[in-house]
Amino acid sequence: MSPLVDALRAEALTAAAFAPYGQVIECAGHASYAINAGSSQRFSDLAQLESDAAGRLALSIFRAAAQALPCRLHTLERHPLGSQAFVPLAGQRFVVVVAETADPGTLRAFVSDGRQGVNFRPATWHHPLLAIDAGEFLVADRIGPGDNCEVIDLAGRGLSVRC
Ligand SMILES: NC(=O)N[C@@H](O)C(=O)O
Numbered sequence: 001m002s003p004l005v006d007a008l009r010a011e012a013l014t015a016a017a018f019a020p021y022g023q024v025i026e027c028a029g030h031a032s033y034a035i036n037a038g039s040s041q042r043f044s045d046l047a048q049l050e051s052d053a054a055g056r057l058a059l060s061i062f063r064a065a066a067q068a069l070p071c072r073l074h075t076l077e078r079h080p081l082g083s084q085a086f087v088p089l090a091g092q093r094f095v096v097v098v099a100e101t102a103d104p105g106t107l108r109a110f111v112s113d114g115r116q117g118v119n120f121r122p123a124t125w126h127h128p129l130l131a132i133d134a135g136e137f138l139v140a141d142r143i144g145p146g147d148n149c150e151v152i153d154l155a156g157r158g159l160s161v162r163c
């Protein structure tokens, strides 16, 4: 296996920094309003979930194993036909690796504090889910016909991510 030659350092996940790739799903920084006779606060419309006309949006759960850091990066992928959101169900921290283009030189990494989810806009290059803490993540993405997953193999490039 190739030596780890280049470790990306994950930066804190913020809406502004993540804006080129999608949205951060969190309460912080968002207004809310009382609903249900004041028993709840609604933080509304936090992410733009998208699908092409042939597909539909679906909710799934990923039961993720914890990844030891630094973690070797093996794949970049993107979903041109729809968005993809990940929300920790029990406050699990996770690392988000994205890229502006198919060039691994544009890689960037963020770390969620577990109170933040992310929604990748369609066709955003990203590494598959990297959980720091094991656990279940709610995933909202597009299900339907056609090839909705373009993949680039990063294995052998010695790329990794650390916090
Ligand atoms: N394969 C799958 O459903 N998940 C990936 O798209 C991912 O981004 O984790």
Ligand code: NI
Pocket (backbone or CB within 6 Å): 077, 079, 084, 126, 127, 128
């Ligand atoms: Ni994906």
